Amino acid sequence: LEESLGFTLFERHSRGVRLTEKGIQLQQATQLHFSELGKLLDDLRVEKHINEVRLKLTPSFAFKWLVPKLESFQLENPEIQVQIFAEGALVNSDLKDYDVAIDYGLHPYRDHDAELILDEQLLPVMSPKYLEDHRWLKTPFGDQTSSMSVNQWQAATLLHDAMPWEKATRDYEWLYWASAMGLDFKTDVGHFFNRTDMAMSAA
Template sequence: MQTLKSQHLGALYTFSEVGRHSTLTSAAKAMHLTTGAVSQQLLQLEQQLGFTLLERHSRGIRLTEKGKQLHQNVSFHLAEIDAEIASLQRNTGKKQEIRLKLTPSFAFKWLVPKLESFHDVDPDIQVQIFAEGALVNADTRDFDLAIDYRPHTFKHPNAELLLDEYLLPVMNPRYLERHQWLQNDAGKAEHWLGVTLLHDAMPWEKAEKDLEWRNWAKAMQLSVPTDRGHFFNRTDMAMSAAEAGVGIAMARMALIDNELETGRLVSPFSPIKANAGYYLISNVQDESTESFVKWLKGMIG
């Protein structure tokens, strides 16, 4: 270890956090430090390394090519260290804890309402839920378990299909009343030009923003333009907009049980296969994760 010095370690952690943000201010806030302190650490690190990590401009910061390469490696190895420490702590008899990563939509609409029943089954296991981004990065090791929505071509060595998904256009009852043709004449393409489509524009990484509506229209043999309406980066936001009467959302059946049961959302259609589903990705296998996975599969039935 001739190149890496002890004074680099703290600054490398700071750099790994800064690389997740678009500005130094937001990064400093996340780390509970001043912007000046973060900036000074990065400047010193760049001087010690002998190359530039960040390009600073009026709108924020951007990683240089060398910065991107270093950030990818530092972030990966810090996550590996964190995972190893967590594993060692579990083996020393400390309180059992599961780090669960998933999308906010699945957390809010499916998992959280059911989580109390897991506490009844195994009250000694704490579940730490991380639902920060619209997408889950399954390639890191900073979690024990993850649940991610993916197309059925998804391949991952530690993944298994947990729940198959179906798509259903939904709206609030008043919206359906104003568009009676949806109940008996939905096959006419010209009718669809008069409604607002609500999209989850990021069902998974690199998906086209109107993918779900386009797949539904194809299955229904409808020739309608789907690249229009309002686009959200989370499916629960699209469903909330539909509930507010903004338009018709392409909803996922796993996430709308309560809305359909209470009549807050309605649909004159039948669900179709989404050709996608929720995949369980396991980085850690121990008694705690096995207990949680058993409960999870039991809830799905």
């Protein structure tokens, strides 16, 4: 492009490149046109896939909640194709490469266009064997003495969804639950997973 134009667009340095003054002028003159071109291409793609829904969500939510419901959705809506993009532990809703994003986070959500579809309740879960090996867990909280409960919970193996939502601390859910139950024990211990389904399987 520089050879065709007959002038330099970039200043090249050992640490990278930056636009020259003429390069900046060219960028400013073309930026709006490229933006309009990108929007047009997006609109054309939407027309091409008018019967397609692109969903973006976390792998854990897709695996545990969405996938089991796909068959019944397909039977009721045979003309609609579903594309599922299961990202990492967190959903990047800033990149608008989807029709619907399903994310998990605090309310109100950071995106003002978001709609609440589900509430949740936090409570400890465990395998029947772990419960049998730790029979004190069967005792109602009201019947436990404070010191006994704190000491026993401190010795319990805590499993964490370490990335429940953006900017959450890795022990946030256990910390929140302990605080709500009036228990003061160290929660930043145990095993940490970057996916909810892994923590559930470990339990």
